[in-house]
Amino acid sequence: MSPYVLVLLLFTLGLGTTLAFVSSHWLLAWVGLEINTLAILPLMVRNHHPRAVEAATKYFLIQAGGAAVLLFAGVTNAWLTGQWGIQQATSPIFIGVISIALALKLGLAPLHSWMPEVFQGLDLNTGLVLATWQKLAPLALLFQIQPANSPLLIFLGLASTLIGGWGGLNQTQLRKILAYSSIAQLGWVVLVVQFSPSLATLAVLVYIVAAAATFIILKLVKSTNINMLAVSWAKSPALVAMAPLVFLSLAGLPPLTGFMPKWLIIEELSKQGLGPAATLAVLTALLSLYYYLRITYAMTLTMFPNNFSGVPPWRLRPLQLTFPLACLVTGTISVLPLTPAAIALVAL
């Protein structure tokens, strides 16, 4: 793709999310979301592969549907209440409809079924963008609509963690596993958003750092399924030694960073009197732990037999930039002691 087009598309992508962040008018928010969708579509079909085209088509349909319903709800709200403000939406029906639409755009269960198929059709770079940047705009809107005492959000959150756990267990394709892990992590975010948006923000930030790290790791070892992970130890031994920590941080294992949001969310849920919900969320985290462990097992804990010519690739210089990866991996592994600073940072 021509670099001019690439730069244009990336800038548009940034513009869309920024528009959604800064808007307080439903129409502008919808514009931002649509620009996001349209900007990423050419990035998805960059290599003109039929599978990528299929993934782009499905993505477009889903996102367009969600955005349309969002617009419909906003317009109806304006018609009934006479104002377009995002933060002044108080009618529970509209909040419910908008929550469902945003859930579709985010890929929360039970509206998650497009995520694995779309991710599987993309290469890892685009998948990275989809998993991290594209979640920011809908989340910003979700944080602002302020539902109170909404069992819907709790249901969405728990269902997402469950489905994210169960779904990932039957997969060998790494992109689908990462899709399900994204569903699960966003489930945790949605669980706590109505009680403490700051904690939700923290969870999102930690998730973005960790997910970015995983995508870049997989790009570096050029693996898209678990079998291809088997020879990744020969490509960069140091990275493969670090990778389990990144995956287990996604799983929420102390003393890695991923434990921080989960711990704080459980604490907040318990304070709100939702003990069973907290217990269920923790137990479902075990399900996702199992497929993360499977990945680490195939990648690092076992050395599969390889012939002699498979051993030297680590001597070649990688084409990927490694400095961002270094920062991301450090952030994924070692930030847990900074929890008080992190809480203070996100307290709004």
Next chain:
Amino acid sequence: MWFPASVLTSTLIIIFFLLGYPVVTTLVSGPVKPGWAKTHVKPAVKTAFFVSLIPLFLFVNEGVEVVIASWNWMNTMTFDVGISLKFDHYSLIFTPVALYVSWAIMEFAMWYMQDDPHMDQFFKYLLIFLIAMIVLVTANNLFQLFIGWEGVGIMSFLLIGWWSSRADANTAALQAVVYNRVGDIGLIFALAWMVTNLNSWEMQQVFVTVEGFNVTPPALGLVLAAAGKSAQFGLHPWLPSAMEGPTPVSALLHSSTMVVAGIFLLIRMSPLLEKSPTALTVCLCLGALTALFTACCALTHNDLKKVIAFSTSSQLGLMMVTIGLNQPQLAFLHICMHAFFKAMLFLCSGSIIHSLGGEQDIRKMGAIQRQTPWTSSCFTIGSLALTGMPFLAGFFSKDAIIEAMTTSHLNAWALILTLIATAFTAVYSLRLIYFVVMVNPRSMAISPIGEGDPQLINPLKRLAWGSILAGLCITLNVLPFKTPVMSMPPVLKLIAVIVTVLGFLTALWLIAPLGARTQTTLSPNMHRFTSMLGFYPALVHRATPKLSLVWGQTAADQMIDQNWLEQVGPKATVTLNKPLITTTSNIQQGITKTHLTLFLLALILVVSMIIF
């Protein structure tokens, strides 16, 4: 001025040191010199015997009995266990007898085992056994007795399995251990009962504090222990199987000393037993049954050592009957007499077996009287003493027992069985003598028959003197504890001799016209029953292990391990989660209709729930 008690104490401690010194030196220093058995073990036992005569004579002269209570071993708040040795009438007489018999057997073993490469280890085992037996006999508390009990059990296992390359020897040793262990259940139960109810294991305290308790449970436990150790019916198959061990082992353990340990326990605990009529009746009936059953089995067996083993078992049954009659002293008397002639019978059988080149089947022996006069004479003397020929050793005890039985008011069935067993004793003894010593030789033409070695002859001579004179010596020098019935009808007085003579005559009548018999095959069913030992080993040795193995597999392995701890526990997570996992991933069919349908349904659901 010397005190008899301190002389007794000193001599008895010297006996322990004499016996223990050879064992300890083998544990401490390196390998022993060849001929260690001859220079260390046999003189130790011989010296210990002569030393043990001193306390015996002091006891006979002055009636001195000693209890040595040393070292307080362990204690809880209210319960002490210590080491205490009791040298009373029973142990003071038994120790010299046991040492005399052991001396003879050790000297015999030096001839019998001279070709064995591990002869020194064999003697060491015999010595350890002897020490354990003396610990058992002199124990004043049940814990020490249990130590001796287990000690003799373990040494029996090691000695029966001496020729351990032989599969039969290993199974026989295992059989001995298992049957003894079953009896130990009873002993441990009795120990536990005494600890919890009487607060002590010291015999003196037990006998005093047991007033008013229902002593049937511990008494039955003790009877079970004796049944296991002394091969009563139900726990008897190990004794014939124990003949897999070398002959000195059979002579020492399985005729004189170890198998009488059970009876000795009952004798020691007789003040407890006599308070429980149930236990006494059980002893009576069990002993009578054992005596008759094993005598029947001896009638048709063809292995020389096994027949003698069955006769041992029969005599043990007789001792059990005596205990059931509440006559512990008569039982003890029979133990001492029985030691002499039974050991001699075994030594003679060992001599015969070696002479015929390892042949143990009596159908392949015969007519060795001219060639081994000492052996066959001692064999005859021993058999006569066994049957209770008047004024040999066995007569004094056996006749007294049968007199006590006929003049008591107890179980007539037990009495009849015992009399029949006495008759059978005569029958199989005559059968043995006839087949082994008399008539025509059926052995190999060239056999190393001979008995020139003095190490063989001298023990036989000593034990023969013992078989002849011991009865007279012991009965003249000890006072009976219970008053014997002195006047009874002449038939009852002579019933033992009459029955024995009847047995002899019947046997003679059966044997004599062997050449001219018209009906050569008798009823095969009875013969089969007694040859197969009543089918008891064949049934029990398969059924009991199979039952326990099947239960073990079903209950422990299949039910608990595989089911409760695996399938209902960890594997349940797999079985419960797998359908959910497959369902979740099967939603992805690759069509957009699924995605949008779910969206529509969610919308409708949310809106309807909020509206209603």
